[in-house]
Amino acid sequence: MSENLSVSQASAVGASLAVDDTPTIRLEGIYKTYDLGEVQVHALRGISLDIYRGEFVAIMGASGSGKSTLMNIVGCLDKPTRGRYFLDGKDVSVLSRHDLAKIRSQKIGFVFQQFNLLSRTSALENVELPTIYAGVPPAERERRAREALARVGLSERTGHFPSQLSGGQQQRVAIARALVNNPSLLLADEPTGNLDSRTSVEIMDIFQRLNSEHGLTVVIVTHEPDIAQYAKRAIEFRDGRMKKDVLIQNRSIAAEVLPTLPSPDEDLVQGVENPNGSRNGAAH
Ligand code: ADP
Ligand code: MG
Numbered sequence: 001m002s003e004n005l006s007v008s009q010a011s012a013v014g015a016s017l018a019v020d021d022t023p024t025i026r027l028e029g030i031y032k033t034y035d036l037g038e039v040q041v042h043a044l045r046g047i048s049l050d051i052y053r054g055e056f057v058a059i060m061g062a063s064g065s066g067k068s069t070l071m072n073i074v075g076c077l078d079k080p081t082r083g084r085y086f087l088d089g090k091d092v093s094v095l096s097r098h099d100l101a102k103i104r105s106q107k108i109g110f111v112f113q114q115f116n117l118l119s120r121t122s123a124l125e126n127v128e129l130p131t132i133y134a135g136v137p138p139a140e141r142e143r144r145a146r147e148a149l150a151r152v153g154l155s156e157r158t159g160h161f162p163s164q165l166s167g168g169q170q171q172r173v174a175i176a177r178a179l180v181n182n183p184s185l186l187l188a189d190e191p192t193g194n195l196d197s198r199t200s201v202e203i204m205d206i207f208q209r210l211n212s213e214h215g216l217t218v219v220i221v222t223h224e225p226d227i228a229q230y231a232k233r234a235i236e237f238r239d240g241r242m243k244k245d246v247l248i249q250n251r252s253i254a255a256e257v258l259p260t261l262p263s264p265d266e267d268l269v270q271g272v273e274n275p276n277g278s279r280n281g282a283a284h
Pocket of ligand 2: 069
């Protein structure tokens with residue numbers, strides 16, 4: 001990333017993306033220490049960071065560097081030991097877990113590496129779940145869930161169970177679930193960690209479209225530099241500290257990359273028809 005811009009330039013451009021001066025995410029001196037009795041694990045050691053509306057940030061760093069700890073705090077799944085977190089200008093570091101859960105359900109969509117779908121539940125029902133917690137009227141839930149599935153290109157798979165979907169399709173269901181309450185912030189912790197390279201680019205295509213067409217703020221964790229190239233800004237963690245904060249140069253555009261990749265059909269043996277008429281049906 002030597003050709004990338006310096007930290008101060010990155011912050012300046014980050015600020016210029018803002019529609020107003022309030023960052024979507026403002027972290028001030030965030031520490032997280034896990035107390036394991038005999039030892040204390042210092043997972044985050046003073047993180048200060050602003051992320052504005054419409055940004056697309058990739059968080060990188062070695063295993064154990066604190067990426068997931070940060071995402072869980074930003075996603076209101078956990079609280080910092082010390083420091084302040086402002087979400088859309090509101091100090092959420094002082095809120096109870098109950099109030100955090102409420103904010104999370106209104107503002108934040110979270111996507112995990114392992115998809116975390118309920119296995120005996122259809123795609124449609126998986127996507128509907130967060131609308132129940134958010135108190136959406138029953139008549140409205142299914143409509144919203146179908147709309148979210150359409151946004152990730154899965155209108156034809158609403159009745160399928162996770163085991164009947166490929167890994168990429170399962171992750172798209174998980175993205176639809178994250179979108180169903182219309183969050184302003186989409187967080188994804190290693191969303192392509194379990195996917196092959198073409199499927200990973202398809203997922204990045206969805207994130208890029210949500211970011212550019214719907215103005216959604218996107219923050220992903222990845223350890224793959226190729227995947228970080230699809231973001232607009234890259235932050236690197238080391239030992240619980242931020243080591244780098246740069247703008248991505250020569251950003252990859254998934255919609256341009258996809259046609260250059262072998263399509264899944266080309267993996268099939270030429271001239272031999274699949275006896276089931278289906279392919280890639282199992283999770284991988
Ligand atoms: P990353 O996502 O970058 O791999 P994590 O945020 O998961 O890193 O972990 C950062 C550090 O905190 C690691 O040393 C990890 O072992 C430790 N850690 C994470 N979660 C817990 C926990 N619930 N209890 C104790 N230690 C934890
Ligand atoms: Mg992690």
